[in-house]
Structures are given as structure tokens and as C-alpha cells.
Amino acid sequence: MLPSTCEDYLEAVLTVTENGGQPAAPEEIAAALGTGREIDETVVTSLVADGYLERAAGDTVRLTEKGSEIAAQVARKHRVLQCFLTETLGVDEDTASEEACRLEHGISDETIDRLSSYIDGAQSPSRHTRCCQVRERRCCNPDAACTLLDCKEGDTVLVAMIQRPGRNKRLLDLGIFPGETIQIRRKLPNLSVVVRVKGCDIAISPEIARSILVESCP
Amino acid sequence: MKFALIGNPSVGKSLIFNQLTGLGVEVSNYPGTTVELQHGNTCFQRDIIELVDLPGVYSLEGDSVEETLVRQFLERQEIDAVIVVMNVTRLERNLYLLLQVAEYGLPMVVVLNMIDEAAKQGLEIDPGPLHDLLGVEVIQTAAAQGKNIDQIIPAALVARNPSTVEIPYDHHIEAAIRSLGKVFDVDRNESVRALQGFGDTQELLEAAQTVSDEIESRHRMTVAQIIAANRHNFAREIADLTVKKTVTFRETDLDSILTRAIPGIPILIGILLGMLFFVFITGSFLEEIIVELFEIFALQPFIALGLPPLVEVLGTSLIIALQAGLGIAFPFVFLFYIIISILEDSGYMTRAAFLADNAMHRVGMHGGAVIPLTLAFGCNVPAIMSIRLLRSRRERIIASFLVTMVPCSARTVIIAGIVASFVGIAAAFSVYAIVFVLILATGLVLSRVTPGEQFGMIMEMVPLRRPDPKLVMKKAWMRLSEFLFIAMPLLLVGSVVLGLLEFFGVMGIFETLVEPYTMAFLGLPGYSATALIFGILRKEMAFETLAILAGTANLGAVLSSLQLYIFAVVSVLFVPCLATITVLLREVGSRITLAVTAYTVALGLLIGGLIHYLLS
Known part of the structure; x- marks a missing residue:
């Protein structure tokens, strides 16, 4: 495990390089760190030595593959x-950002996964990376989670959450509720779906299927 | 003694009710057949027993018409026992409703129906655990064969105790139940209902609301969801104890053909068009025979009697009305409803609804609207009654417009009798084409302008089964008898009134008044206006009236092809018949009924005028 300063540096480099794709200059890294301090060249040197960063033109640096992995994890946390x-x-947002900076180094991957699932009731990140990336970028917007419409015919999935439960009460009555396993029996090109739950087939319109958030089954 | 039958849709409840009471309740294989309470009596050991067939519901906690009706019925606690009918092949889902019913604390009998189906699917049923857990009598039946149906009433008569089952809820819910019980001195069941917002004590409901808000914020799930999940999980436990799957049967997977876009949608279109063609062609053929028989054996002998003029007018009007009515009833309405009943009972209609869901969304409704729209081809009256299965008022308004525009059997007679016989078969189908295009256009416009929100479809796809010919015929006959007993009297009265008006010369005055307008606008003689107006009473009368007023059944001799064509188009689109207006009033209210009527009149005249303007 890297010291927190090193993780911060990698995260900062990621922030800089993500935007332009260009290697990061020391001043940019300092700006991304946002603490007003000059960057510590010894930290950069040790990160380069350990193979997390590599030198590019001038005194700029960019992430190696190993470095990006760590940086992405930290950024996600x-x-x-x-x-x-x-x-x-x-x-409030500023305090949250500052505290997140401190907490991100001490929290385990599993806790983060669970926290992430808890926040918007969507699926656990390790399984459907694509969905989760989308979701986290929009931060807490549950619309971006995996819905029944993202599944393929034949998939068996776990219902994570149902949006607008008041309107969709009949789903509950038919046995489609958070925690229940359902199988997608049919999905038409126009996105109407048939799911099998409790041995019964239920036909669902696309707009309702969209409000059913799911995660893949263990 | 008074008992009620309750259960999910399509569990054979109405069939059991039928067998117990001998009444003709409609049985369909799609959700929502029974919307009103059906009452019936049966005798057991010389005691009269009143039976109530409640509409099929999935739950007692929804806000649909049927669910509210059933909930209020149970809350009144007027019955001596409730008979819960379950489809044993879908036990887990059916148990969910049973657990809710059990919380109403009424003496209960459980009927595990369709044990024959279960045996076919290789399911082994052990009613022991269910009996022990619920503490009530459990009967296994096969209603399709009438097996063990006779045990239901004796069991209900001795049922004294409500079910002793207690659903284990989440600990927060249990705590809430306890505290509500302590503070307000209410029992467990009442507390559970209060937590979901049902009950009549204001203070209890307010307190329950506060508690449930708190539970909701902790669980990030609504109380209704938590309670539902607990019940479902408990239902699963019971189901697992009761049903053992001994052999895995080969799944008959007709659905892999029927519910795919290809070939499902072509099959659907093929079935619908095939049905219309078949009814159109066979119906026209049979109708001719009936009309001919009437002509030879009733009308001609009657005229030959040489009665006084007034009596002759009355008699002829009656015979013509009977001729027209029966000419439609048997060849068209009955034939059509036989086919529809087969489609319904086989479970195909729910597949049709699924396939058409997207198309129906375009016109502002969901897939379920396929059912009223198809029924409308037979008669608009049952079709309007079935628009209740659409959940929002917006969808029901759109459906009421579109359904009334669908050419029903009576209008098919006009198209077949006037256009197909005197103008040509291609012209007849062009009338259908015009109507379908207008329906589509109306739907597209209405879906944009009608206020209100749209609910999507959540519909159970009932298992495909082989329709029982006896039930099919019974249902078709029942719908036909509605036509015969509700529509025929109107037809007879209308026909006599028309005959009398004609006899006293009132029609002549009216016709001279309107003739300049109809001639200028539609190119039709004045008596056609009378025929159109009498079309309001019964659509098919428009044709008969025209024949009477024109003085000959050979319309081709007095009117040009174009005139006949315009007449047919206008009368097909023109005002829904009186029976339809009556049902519309009941289902969607006077404002929408008025709007539908005005719209169809305007549309009929406009299109008629347009054809006249373009083609003459």
C-alpha cells in the first residue's frame, strides 16, 4: 500500500492527464492537488523509480499502466x-471533497463497493464495470444505473431497486421487488420485455422496465 | 349463509362459481374479466347459500378499481367465510394474495385448483404443511373436470375460524405494529393496514404515517415494499413446503414462436386479418341465407295477407327489423365471438398485447388496449366495457375514441351489404382502409393532446392452454345473448317508429327539408339522411332503412356506386349506436361521450363530403 501522499499525487496526475491526454507539468499537478503547496520532487522521483509514473518531455510526467490502476481506484473511492x-x-461540497481526500486512503475496496451499492441501490461495481463508471461519473444519478433494459434475453438478474414505487405497485404484487431474482424471457427490438418471476411470465412496457434497477446474480 | 370467492385472475374462480351456482359468468383467460361483483345462489341440504364472485386481483393493496372493490368488500366483513381459490401451478404468487386475505381475519377455506395441470407439469402437491400453517381446510380441485368442487360448500359451512397464520415481518415493522397496537389498541392486522395507509381512524393513520416515514428513511425502501417482500418470502417458504417438483417436464415453448418480433408480429397480423376476412366472407354468405329465408317465409306471406295499411306497415317493420337483427347476430356477432373466445381462452390475447405494446404506445395507450380494440370488431359495447383494464383516465379517453371508430359487426354488414354487393369487393376493403387510417391518425393526435399521465403495461402472460369448446361456445353465446336482449328490442322499437313516421308522412317533410343540404354536401338524396339518423339506434339499420326508404332492396338501381360508397363511409364513421353511447356515458362520463359523438359525426360528414368533392 502506498503512502497517502503518493496516492494523492497519482490521483492528481490522473486528473490532469484525463482532461487533455497530455503529460502533466509540475504546476498542473500542484493545482490539481489544490492545497497551495509546491510539489515535492522527491515524491515524484520515488514514484517514477517504483514504476508508477514515467518521465515525458521536459519535467512533465504521465502515469504508467500500474500507476493508472492505482490512480483510478483512488479516484473512484x-x-x-x-x-x-x-x-x-x-x-457541504467543499468539506466533503476535503474529507473524501483523507478518507479515500484508509477505506477498503469492499467497503467502497458496498457503499457504492448502498448509495443508489445499483449493482456492485466489480461486476459491471461499465455501468458503474457511467453511474459514478454522474454521481448519485440513479438513472445511469443498470436497468432491466440493459439486460439481454436469458439473463438472470437480481432486482436492486424500483423507482417510483407508488406508480408501479403492481410490480410488487406480481413479485417483482428489491431482492427478488428474475429472468428475462423475452426482449423485443422495441424494448418491451417479458420477465419470469415466481414461475409466471410478466410482460412489461419499456418505460416501466427502465425504472427497475438490477444487478447480476451472485 | 354468505360466502365469497377470491383469487388471482385466471385461477378458475369464475368457473368454480359457475359450477356451484349454475349461472353464466363470463370466463376469460385474461386479467380483468370480472369487474363487478357477481352474486349467485346455491342450495346445500335445503339451505340457500349466497355466493359472491369477487373480481380477480393480485393484491388487496392496489388502487385499481377491482382491488379497491375487493378491499372494501372484505372490510365490511359481511360474509360468513371467504373461499380463496389458488392456481396450484403458480402457488407462490397466489399465496401472496392468500396471506393478505388471511389478515382480514375471516373464516377461510383454501381451494388448490388446477391439480390436473400440476400433475401434467410433474408437480407433487402436499397440502399438509399449508393446512398446518394456515390452520384452515385445504381442498384440492380440478375445476375444468369438476373434480372435488362439491367439497367446497360443505367445508365453507363448517369453517368457523380465521387463519392463524402470522407473517413474520421485518423487525422494524414488527416494532411499529407493537407500538401502534399499544397506543391505539388495535390488532396486528389493523396496524399492518394502517402502516400502508389503509383504515378509517385518522389518528392511527397519522401515527402510522410518521412511523412508516422513519422506517422508509432507514431502509431506503418503502414500507409497502418491505411488507410485500416479507410476504413474498414467506409465501416462498410455504410454497417450497407444499409443492415438490418430481419430474422436470418438457416445456412446451410455443412462446418462443409467438412472442418474438419475428415471426410473432406477422402471426399476430395474420390472425387478426384472417379473423376479419373469415367473418366477413362466411358472415356475408350466412347472412344472405337468413335474409332470403325471411323474405320467402315471413315477409312475402305477410304482405300476401292483405291487412289494413297501418297494420301492414307495423308488421313489415317488425319483420324487417327481425330479419336485419338476426342476419347480423348469428352470422357476424356469434361467429366473431366464437373466434375471440378461442383466442382469449387460449391465452393468446396477452401475447397479442405484449407484441402490440410498442404500437399502442404510439397512439397513447399500452399493449392491453389491443383487447378492447379487437373486441370492438364484434360489438363496441363489450369493448368499451373492457377499457377499464387501462389504468389512467388518459388512456381510457383515447381508447373510447378509437374503440367507437372500429367497424363493428353491424358496420361490417353495411360495408358487405352496400359496398361489397353493389360497388365491389375492392371498394369494400378500401372503406376498411379509410377507417383504419383515420383510427391511426386520431390515435396519433389524441396521444399528443390528451392530458394526463400514461402508465405502461404490467401484464401477466397467462399460460397457453387448449380452449374448452364447451366454455368457448358458452361465452360466445353469452355475448351474443347480450346483443340479442339489449340491442334487438331497440332495433324493433326503432323500426316500428320509423315505419309509423313514414306512414304518417313525417319523414317526407324532414327529407324535403334536409335534401338540399345532403345533395349539395354529400350528393345523397334526403332519405339517406333519415337512414343515417336511424343508424344511431342500430348501425345495421342504416342499411335496412335505406332499403325501405329507397323502396327497393336493389339499391344499385336507385343510387349510383359513388352515392352508395359515400353513404357507407359516412354511416360507418357516423355517431356510435345508442347502446355504445349508453356504455360510454357509464364508463367515461358525459363530456367525453359528447366529444366522441361530436367527433365521429364531424368526421363522418367531413370524409363523406371530401369523397363527394373529390370524386364527382
Whole structure:
């Protein structure tokens, strides 16, 4: 495990390089770190030595594959924590960002996964990376989670959440509720679906299928 | 003694009710057949027993018409026992409703129906655990064969105790139940209902609301969802104890053909068009025979009697009305409803609804609207009654417009009798084409302008089964008898009134008044206006009236092809018949009824005028 400063540096480099794709200059990294301090050249040197960063033209640096992996993980933890702090606990955004910066280094991958699932009731990140990336980028917008419409015919999935439960009460009555396993029996090109739940086939319109958030089954 | 039958849709409840009471309740294989309460009596050991067939519901906690009706019925606690009918092949889902019913604390009998189906599917049923858990009598039946149906009433008569089952809820819910019980001195069941917002004590409901808000914020799930999940999970436990799958049967997977876009949609279109063609052609053929028989054996002998003029007018009007009515009833309405009943009972209609869901969305409704729209080809009256299965008022308004525009059997007679016989078969189909295009256009416009929100479709696809010929005929006959007993009297009265008006010369005055307008606008003689107006009473009368007023059945001799064509188009689109207007009033209210009527009149005249303007 890297010291927190190193993780911060990698995260900062990721932030800079993500935007333009160009290698990051020291001043840019400092700006991304946002603490007003000059960058510590010794940290950069040790990261280069350990193979997390590589030197590019001038005194700019970019992430190696190994470095990007770490940076992405940290960045993700940061987003999830910040999301949790602002949306769920109601902490104001600046404080949340600052605290997320500190917490991100001490939190385990599993806790982050669970926290992420908890926040918007969508699926656990390790399984459907694509959906989760989309979701976290939009931060707490459950519309971006995997819905029944993202599944293929024949998939068996777990219902994670149903949006607008008041309108969709009949789903509950027919046995489609959070925690229930359902199988997609048929999906037409126009997105009407048939799901099998409790041995019965239920036909569902696309707009309703869209409000059923799912995760893949264990 | 008074008992009620309750259960999910399509569990054979109405069939059991039929067998117990001998009444003709409609049985369909799609959700929502029974919307009103059906009452019936049966005798057991010289005691009269009143039976109530409640509409099929999935739950007691929804806000649909049927669910509210059933909930209120159970809340009144007026019955001596409730008979819960379950489809044993779908036990888990059916148990969910049973657990809710059990919470109403009424003496209960459980009927596990369709054990014959279960045996076919290799399911082994052990009613023991169910009996022990619920503490009530459990009967296994096969209603299709009438097996063990006779045990139901004796069991209900001795049922004294409500079910002892207690659903284990989430600990937060249990805590809420306990505290509500302590503070307000209400029992467990009442607390559970209060938590979901049902009950009549204001203070209890307010307190329950506060508690459920708190539970909701902790669980990030609504209380209704938590309770539903607990019940479903408990239902699964019971189902697992009761049903053992001994052999895995080969699944008959007709659905892999029927519910795919290809070939499902072509099959659907093929079935619908095939049905219309078949009824159109066979119906026209049979109708000719009936009309001919009437002509030879009733009308001609009657005229030959040489009665006084007034009596002769009355008699002829009656005979013509009977001739027209029966000419439609048997060849068209009956034939059509036989086919529809086969489609319904086989479970195909729910597949049709699924396939048509997207198309129906375009016109502002969901797939379920296929059912009223198809029924409308037979008669608009049952079709309007079935628009209840659409959940929002917006969808029902759109459906009421479109359904009334669908050419029903009576209009088929006009098209077949006037256009196909005197103008040509291609012209007849062009009338259909015009009507379908107008229906589509109306739907597209209405879906944009009608206020209100749209609910999508959540519909159970009932299992495909082989329709029982006896039930099919019974149902078709029942729908036909509605036509015979509701529509025929109107037809007879209308015909006599028309005959008398004609006899006293009132029609002549009216016709001279309107003739300049109809001639200028539609190119039709004045008496056609009378025929159109009498079309309001019964559509098919437009044709008969025209024949009477023209003084000959050979319309081709007095009117040109274009005139006949315009007349047919206008009368097909023109005002729904009186029976349809009556049902519309009941289902969607006077404003929408008025709007539908005005719209169809305007549309009929406009299109008629347009054809006249373009083609003459």
C-alpha cells in the first residue's frame, strides 16, 4: 500500500492527464492537488523509480499502466465518498471533497463497493464495470444505473431497486421487488420485455422496465 | 349463509362459481374479466347459500378499481367465510394474495385448483404443511373436470375460524405494529393496514404515517415494499413446503414462436386479418341465407295477407327489423365471438398485447388496449366495457375514441351489404382502409393532446392452454345473448317508429327539408339522411332503412356506386349506436361521450363530403 501522499499525487496526475491526454507539468499537478503547496520532487522521483509514473518531455510526467490502476481506484473511492458525504449525509461540497481526500486512503475496496451499492441501490461495481463508471461519473444519478433494459434475453438478474414505487405497485404484487431474482424471457427490438418471476411470465412496457434497477446474480 | 370467492385472475374462480351456482359468468383467460361483483345462489341440504364472485386481483393493496372493490368488500366483513381459490401451478404468487386475505381475519377455506395441470407439469402437491400453517381446510380441485368442487360448500359451512397464520415481518415493522397496537389498541392486522395507509381512524393513520416515514428513511425502501417482500418470502417458504417438483417436464415453448418480433408480429397480423376476412366472407354468405329465408317465409306471406295499411306497415317493420337483427347476430356477432373466445381462452390475447405494446404506445395507450380494440370488431359495447383494464383516465379517453371508430359487426354488414354487393369487393376493403387510417391518425393526435399521465403495461402472460369448446361456445353465446336482449328490442322499437313516421308522412317533410343540404354536401338524396339518423339506434339499420326508404332492396338501381360508397363511409364513421353511447356515458362520463359523438359525426360528414368533392 502506498503512502497517502503518493496516492494523492497519482490521483492528481490522473486528473490532469484525463482532461487533455497530455503529460502533466509540475504546476498542473500542484493545482490539481489544490492545497497551495509546491510539489515535492522527491515524491515524484520515488514514484517514477517504483514504476508508477514515467518521465515525458521536459519535467512533465504521465502515469504508467500500474500507476493508472492505482490512480483510478483512488479516484473512484474519492467519488463514492464525496457522493456519500454530500448526497446521503448532506455535508457541504467543499468539506466533503476535503474529507473524501483523507478518507479515500484508509477505506477498503469492499467497503467502497458496498457503499457504492448502498448509495443508489445499483449493482456492485466489480461486476459491471461499465455501468458503474457511467453511474459514478454522474454521481448519485440513479438513472445511469443498470436497468432491466440493459439486460439481454436469458439473463438472470437480481432486482436492486424500483423507482417510483407508488406508480408501479403492481410490480410488487406480481413479485417483482428489491431482492427478488428474475429472468428475462423475452426482449423485443422495441424494448418491451417479458420477465419470469415466481414461475409466471410478466410482460412489461419499456418505460416501466427502465425504472427497475438490477444487478447480476451472485 | 354468505360466502365469497377470491383469487388471482385466471385461477378458475369464475368457473368454480359457475359450477356451484349454475349461472353464466363470463370466463376469460385474461386479467380483468370480472369487474363487478357477481352474486349467485346455491342450495346445500335445503339451505340457500349466497355466493359472491369477487373480481380477480393480485393484491388487496392496489388502487385499481377491482382491488379497491375487493378491499372494501372484505372490510365490511359481511360474509360468513371467504373461499380463496389458488392456481396450484403458480402457488407462490397466489399465496401472496392468500396471506393478505388471511389478515382480514375471516373464516377461510383454501381451494388448490388446477391439480390436473400440476400433475401434467410433474408437480407433487402436499397440502399438509399449508393446512398446518394456515390452520384452515385445504381442498384440492380440478375445476375444468369438476373434480372435488362439491367439497367446497360443505367445508365453507363448517369453517368457523380465521387463519392463524402470522407473517413474520421485518423487525422494524414488527416494532411499529407493537407500538401502534399499544397506543391505539388495535390488532396486528389493523396496524399492518394502517402502516400502508389503509383504515378509517385518522389518528392511527397519522401515527402510522410518521412511523412508516422513519422506517422508509432507514431502509431506503418503502414500507409497502418491505411488507410485500416479507410476504413474498414467506409465501416462498410455504410454497417450497407444499409443492415438490418430481419430474422436470418438457416445456412446451410455443412462446418462443409467438412472442418474438419475428415471426410473432406477422402471426399476430395474420390472425387478426384472417379473423376479419373469415367473418366477413362466411358472415356475408350466412347472412344472405337468413335474409332470403325471411323474405320467402315471413315477409312475402305477410304482405300476401292483405291487412289494413297501418297494420301492414307495423308488421313489415317488425319483420324487417327481425330479419336485419338476426342476419347480423348469428352470422357476424356469434361467429366473431366464437373466434375471440378461442383466442382469449387460449391465452393468446396477452401475447397479442405484449407484441402490440410498442404500437399502442404510439397512439397513447399500452399493449392491453389491443383487447378492447379487437373486441370492438364484434360489438363496441363489450369493448368499451373492457377499457377499464387501462389504468389512467388518459388512456381510457383515447381508447373510447378509437374503440367507437372500429367497424363493428353491424358496420361490417353495411360495408358487405352496400359496398361489397353493389360497388365491389375492392371498394369494400378500401372503406376498411379509410377507417383504419383515420383510427391511426386520431390515435396519433389524441396521444399528443390528451392530458394526463400514461402508465405502461404490467401484464401477466397467462399460460397457453387448449380452449374448452364447451366454455368457448358458452361465452360466445353469452355475448351474443347480450346483443340479442339489449340491442334487438331497440332495433324493433326503432323500426316500428320509423315505419309509423313514414306512414304518417313525417319523414317526407324532414327529407324535403334536409335534401338540399345532403345533395349539395354529400350528393345523397334526403332519405339517406333519415337512414343515417336511424343508424344511431342500430348501425345495421342504416342499411335496412335505406332499403325501405329507397323502396327497393336493389339499391344499385336507385343510387349510383359513388352515392352508395359515400353513404357507407359516412354511416360507418357516423355517431356510435345508442347502446355504445349508453356504455360510454357509464364508463367515461358525459363530456367525453359528447366529444366522441361530436367527433365521429364531424368526421363522418367531413370524409363523406371530401369523397363527394373529390370524386364527382
